[in-house]
Amino acid sequence: MSGKSERSPKDMAISLLVLLVPIALLLAFYRGFLGGDQATTVDPAPAIEQARSANVFPVSQPQGLGGDWKMVSARYQTVEDGANLRLGYLTPEGRGVQLLQSSVPADRLLPAELTSQGQPQGPTELAGRTWQLYTARGNQQALVLLEPTRTVIVVGDARDNELRELAGSLR
Numbered sequence: 001m002s003g004k005s006e007r008s009p010k011d012m013a014i015s016l017l018v019l020l021v022p023i024a025l026l027l028a029f030y031r032g033f034l035g036g037d038q039a040t041t042v043d044p045a046p047a048i049e050q051a052r053s054a055n056v057f058p059v060s061q062p063q064g065l066g067g068d069w070k071m072v073s074a075r076y077q078t079v080e081d082g083a084n085l086r087l088g089y090l091t092p093e094g095r096g097v098q099l100l101q102s103s104v105p106a107d108r109l110l111p112a113e114l115t116s117q118g119q120p121q122g123p124t125e126l127a128g129r130t131w132q133l134y135t136a137r138g139n140q141q142a143l144v145l146l147e148p149t150r151t152v153i154v155v156g157d158a159r160d161n162e163l164r165e166l167a168g169s170l171r
Contacts, residue, residue, distance in 0.1 A: 044074035057150035097156035
Protein backbone atom coordinates (compact mmCIF):
# COMPACT_ATOMS: atom_id res chain seq x y z
CA MET A 1 0.00 0.00 0.00
CA SER A 2 1.15 3.42 -0.84
CA GLY A 3 0.79 6.38 1.58
CA LYS A 4 -0.46 8.63 -1.20
CA SER A 5 -4.18 9.44 -1.46
CA GLU A 6 -6.01 8.13 -4.50
CA ARG A 7 -8.03 11.37 -4.81
CA SER A 8 -6.73 14.33 -6.73
CA PRO A 9 -7.53 17.99 -6.04
CA LYS A 10 -9.68 17.92 -9.18
CA ASP A 11 -11.85 15.14 -7.67
CA MET A 12 -12.34 17.14 -4.47
CA ALA A 13 -13.30 20.26 -6.43
CA ILE A 14 -15.90 18.29 -8.42
CA SER A 15 -17.30 16.84 -5.17
CA LEU A 16 -17.63 20.31 -3.66
CA LEU A 17 -19.32 21.62 -6.80
CA VAL A 18 -21.85 18.78 -6.70
CA LEU A 19 -22.74 19.81 -3.12
CA LEU A 20 -22.76 23.60 -3.65
CA VAL A 21 -24.93 23.73 -6.79
CA PRO A 22 -28.12 22.37 -5.10
CA ILE A 23 -27.55 24.63 -2.08
CA ALA A 24 -27.23 27.68 -4.34
CA LEU A 25 -30.39 26.67 -6.23
CA LEU A 26 -32.37 26.26 -2.99
CA LEU A 27 -31.16 29.62 -1.70
CA ALA A 28 -32.10 31.34 -4.99
CA PHE A 29 -35.57 29.73 -4.88
CA TYR A 30 -36.07 30.81 -1.24
CA ARG A 31 -35.08 34.41 -1.93
CA GLY A 32 -36.63 34.76 -5.37
CA PHE A 33 -39.94 32.94 -5.04
CA LEU A 34 -40.65 32.68 -1.33
CA GLY A 35 -39.56 36.23 -0.41
CA GLY A 36 -36.91 35.06 2.04
CA ASP A 37 -35.35 38.51 2.38
CA GLN A 38 -38.62 40.34 2.97
CA ALA A 39 -39.57 41.38 6.49
CA THR A 40 -42.73 39.83 7.87
CA THR A 41 -45.26 42.58 8.48
CA VAL A 42 -47.88 42.53 11.21
CA ASP A 43 -51.21 44.22 11.82
CA PRO A 44 -50.86 46.59 14.81
CA ALA A 45 -54.64 46.98 15.29
CA PRO A 46 -55.07 44.31 18.02
CA ALA A 47 -52.22 45.70 20.17
CA ILE A 48 -53.39 49.30 19.70
CA GLU A 49 -56.98 48.36 20.54
CA GLN A 50 -55.83 46.47 23.63
CA ALA A 51 -53.88 49.55 24.80
CA ARG A 52 -56.84 51.83 24.17
CA SER A 53 -59.22 49.47 26.00
CA ALA A 54 -56.93 49.37 29.02
CA ASN A 55 -57.18 53.18 29.18
CA VAL A 56 -53.92 53.49 31.13
CA PHE A 57 -52.49 56.27 28.93
CA PRO A 58 -53.54 58.14 25.79
CA VAL A 59 -52.56 56.07 22.75
CA SER A 60 -51.16 57.82 19.68
CA GLN A 61 -50.81 56.22 16.30
CA PRO A 62 -48.57 57.26 13.40
CA GLN A 63 -50.54 58.91 10.58
CA GLY A 64 -49.39 59.57 7.05
CA LEU A 65 -46.24 57.42 6.95
CA GLY A 66 -45.48 56.22 3.44
CA GLY A 67 -46.05 52.65 2.31
CA ASP A 68 -42.30 52.06 2.46
CA TRP A 69 -42.49 52.02 6.29
CA LYS A 70 -43.06 48.40 7.39
CA MET A 71 -44.68 47.43 10.70
CA VAL A 72 -42.76 44.37 11.93
CA SER A 73 -43.94 44.07 15.54
CA ALA A 74 -46.75 45.28 17.77
CA ARG A 75 -47.25 44.36 21.42
CA TYR A 76 -49.14 45.74 24.40
CA GLN A 77 -48.25 44.46 27.84
CA THR A 78 -48.77 45.36 31.45
CA VAL A 79 -45.56 45.60 33.42
CA GLU A 80 -44.59 46.49 36.97
CA ASP A 81 -45.65 50.10 37.58
CA GLY A 82 -47.60 50.49 34.34
CA ALA A 83 -48.10 49.33 30.78
CA ASN A 84 -46.21 49.52 27.47
CA LEU A 85 -47.26 49.64 23.84
CA ARG A 86 -44.36 48.77 21.52
CA LEU A 87 -44.58 49.20 17.76
CA GLY A 88 -41.58 48.14 15.69
CA TYR A 89 -40.87 49.48 12.20
CA LEU A 90 -38.46 49.05 9.35
CA THR A 91 -37.78 52.46 7.83
CA PRO A 92 -37.64 53.12 4.08
CA GLU A 93 -33.86 52.65 4.34
CA GLY A 94 -34.34 49.26 6.05
CA ARG A 95 -33.28 50.33 9.53
CA GLY A 96 -35.08 49.41 12.75
CA VAL A 97 -37.08 51.88 14.83
CA GLN A 98 -39.23 51.22 17.87
CA LEU A 99 -42.08 53.42 19.06
CA LEU A 100 -42.74 52.92 22.77
CA GLN A 101 -45.63 54.50 24.64
CA SER A 102 -45.62 53.79 28.35
CA SER A 103 -47.17 54.73 31.67
CA VAL A 104 -44.08 53.52 33.56
CA PRO A 105 -42.49 56.49 35.39
CA ALA A 106 -39.84 58.11 33.21
CA ASP A 107 -37.14 57.83 35.89
CA ARG A 108 -37.44 54.02 35.61
CA LEU A 109 -38.33 53.73 31.93
CA LEU A 110 -35.54 55.80 30.38
CA PRO A 111 -32.60 53.95 32.00
CA ALA A 112 -34.22 50.60 31.14
CA GLU A 113 -34.85 51.51 27.49
CA LEU A 114 -31.91 53.80 26.69
CA THR A 115 -29.37 52.28 29.13
CA SER A 116 -27.84 54.16 32.01
CA GLN A 117 -25.54 55.95 29.54
CA GLY A 118 -28.51 57.54 27.74
CA GLN A 119 -28.11 61.29 28.05
CA PRO A 120 -30.32 64.18 26.89
CA GLN A 121 -28.81 66.13 24.01
CA GLY A 122 -31.31 68.98 23.93
CA PRO A 123 -34.87 69.81 22.94
CA THR A 124 -36.35 69.73 19.46
CA GLU A 125 -39.75 70.83 18.16
CA LEU A 126 -41.82 68.31 16.20
CA ALA A 127 -45.46 68.79 15.20
CA GLY A 128 -46.00 71.38 17.92
CA ARG A 129 -44.50 69.29 20.73
CA THR A 130 -41.17 69.58 22.49
CA TRP A 131 -39.21 66.33 22.33
CA GLN A 132 -35.83 65.60 23.92
CA LEU A 133 -33.07 64.09 21.81
CA TYR A 134 -31.20 61.35 23.71
CA THR A 135 -28.23 59.12 23.08
CA ALA A 136 -29.14 55.46 23.45
CA ARG A 137 -27.52 52.04 23.41
CA GLY A 138 -24.83 51.39 20.82
CA ASN A 139 -25.15 53.60 17.75
CA GLN A 140 -28.79 54.39 18.42
CA GLN A 141 -30.43 57.67 19.25
CA ALA A 142 -33.85 58.43 20.64
CA LEU A 143 -36.52 61.10 20.72
CA VAL A 144 -38.38 61.26 24.03
CA LEU A 145 -41.67 63.01 24.75
CA LEU A 146 -42.46 63.42 28.45
CA GLU A 147 -46.14 63.94 29.27
CA PRO A 148 -47.96 63.77 32.62
CA THR A 149 -49.63 60.38 31.95
CA ARG A 150 -47.17 58.76 29.55
CA THR A 151 -43.70 58.77 28.07
CA VAL A 152 -43.19 58.28 24.34
CA ILE A 153 -39.84 57.03 23.03
CA VAL A 154 -38.85 56.72 19.37
CA VAL A 155 -35.55 54.83 19.35
CA GLY A 156 -33.43 53.04 16.77
CA ASP A 157 -30.43 53.03 14.52
CA ALA A 158 -32.30 54.95 11.82
CA ARG A 159 -31.15 58.31 10.57
CA ASP A 160 -32.25 61.42 12.42
CA ASN A 161 -34.71 62.44 9.69
CA GLU A 162 -36.49 59.05 9.90
CA LEU A 163 -36.78 59.24 13.68
CA ARG A 164 -38.21 62.75 13.32
CA GLU A 165 -40.64 61.62 10.62
CA LEU A 166 -42.03 58.84 12.84
CA ALA A 167 -42.23 61.05 15.94
CA GLY A 168 -43.85 63.88 13.99
CA SER A 169 -46.49 61.55 12.53
CA LEU A 170 -48.01 60.66 15.93
CA ARG A 171 -51.63 61.72 16.29
